[in-house]
Amino acid sequence: MQMTISGPDVRDSYSVITLPPLGALRAMEAAARHSSFSKAAEELCVTHSAVSHQIKLLESWFGKELFIRTGNGVISTPACSEFSKLVGDCFGLISEASNRLRRLGSAKSVRVAAIPSFATRWVIPRIPTFQREFHDIELEVCYAPQHFKGDLAGFDVVITYFDGKYVGNLHSKVLFSGALAPVCSPGYLQANGFVADIATLNQATFLHDEERSTWIAWLAAQGMAPGNAQVGTVFADFNLLSTAAIAGHGVALCPTDLIREDLDAGNLTQLFADEIFLERNYMLFRQDAPTTAAQEFCNWLVDETSFAKAGDRKQRVARS
Structure with a gap:
């Protein structure tokens, strides 16, 4: 089922459109998204019975079933599923517009x-x-x-x-x-002194931010084969990566300007001046x-x- 809203007369006719109860629409959208009345109730900070009541109210308003009750929860009907996605998008637009209006004219x-x-x-x-x-x-x-x-x-x-x-x-x-440069914790450096020698750096445990290609590119710029950089833990973001490096789990490529305080405090040590991604x-x-x-x-x-x-x-x- 594909639903669209178009045509020059839509906005002109807002004044005569009768809308479903907005509270019930919120309950329906949350229940469809979670496939659960209980999780919808938790998100909306109401009881399960309150969500169930709102859904029944909406089903009465539309004159059709919106959810199929099963032993394991609820499943939204195809029509409800499509409608709830549109309602969710509309709530998002209303929220953004409300935030803009709230801040409009506020210099503080x-x-x-x-x-x-x-x-x-x-x-x-x-x-x-x-x-x-x-x-x-x-x-x-x-x-x-x-x-x-x-x-x-x-x-x-x-x-x-x-x-x-x-x-x-x-x-x-x-x-x-x-720009990124190799760093590790002082403890890791002390236990693995070879990492301070670029010729033997490939023996290190490499830590990666999102993907391994960055380390491979840095090593290639030094004329080195990828070696151990083809393996090692991959972290979803820099905060996780830097935490692992500070904990002494291995060697990481980090933006030295951003970790300036950790370097100055001695939490991390920069191994080499060579950087990558200078732009x-x-x-x-x-x-x-x-x-x-x-x-x-x-x-x-x-x-x-x-x-x-x-x-x-x-x-x-x-x-x-």
């Missing part, structure tokens, strides 16, 4: 989207510092979209990993280099004409990262 709220690695290592630890200086600005920190498509997607500020030079209508600023950066994006609050947040963050980059740097490269 900033919605920041950052990739997890930057959010956990730079934004979140410094929120108290920001709030002491800008106590009247409210921050909303969210995950950045997985793939940046050149728009802010409803956020005031987006901080993400970006390859190459940005060309577009947004204001952009490089915060940190995203990759952590970048900040915002509108050319931001709100006053967004401008203040961006200025503050740029100052914070600039101060860190200009600070005294300890010797990080282990020599054999």
Whole structure:
């Protein structure tokens, strides 16, 4: 069943359209998504019987069965399944529009989207510092979209990993280099001294961020065969990878600018100066004409990262 909403008369006729009970629609969408009244009730913070009552109300409104009750739960009918997906999309649009309207004209709220690695290592630890200086600005920190498509997607500020030079209508600023270099914990280095010798690095246990090709590319740039880099644990994101490296599980390729504090604190040791992905950066994006609050947040963050980059740097490269 394919459902579409089109035609010039749809919006003009909103005033005469009778909508189903919105509370019942929420219950139906959640129940269809989970294939369970109980899980829908848990998500909506109501009882199982309340969800069941809402579904019966909706079935009465439509005059047809929406769910097939089974011994193991419920299954949405094909018509209900298709309808619930459209309803879910509509709820998403309403939520986004509501957030925009709530923030419209408010110069004291900033919605920041950052990739997890930057959010956990730079934004979140410094929120108290920001709030002491800008106590009247409210921050909303969210995950950045997985793939940046050149728009802010409803956020005031987006901080993400970006390859190459940005060309577009947004204001952009490089915060940190995203170039990667080999690091490991001091304990792993002490127990496996050979890793400080690039000629024998291939004997190390390699840790990978999302895929093994990055290590293979780094070794190839040094004129080395992939060796052990073709195996080793693959982690879903940088936060997991860096945690494993600090715990002494092996050698990882990490953006040295981002892990500056771990290097300075001695949690990690940079093995070699050779880097890969020199054109990759952590970048900040915002509108050319931001709100006053967004401008203040961006200025503050740029100052914070600039101060860190200009600070005294300890010797990080282990020599054999």
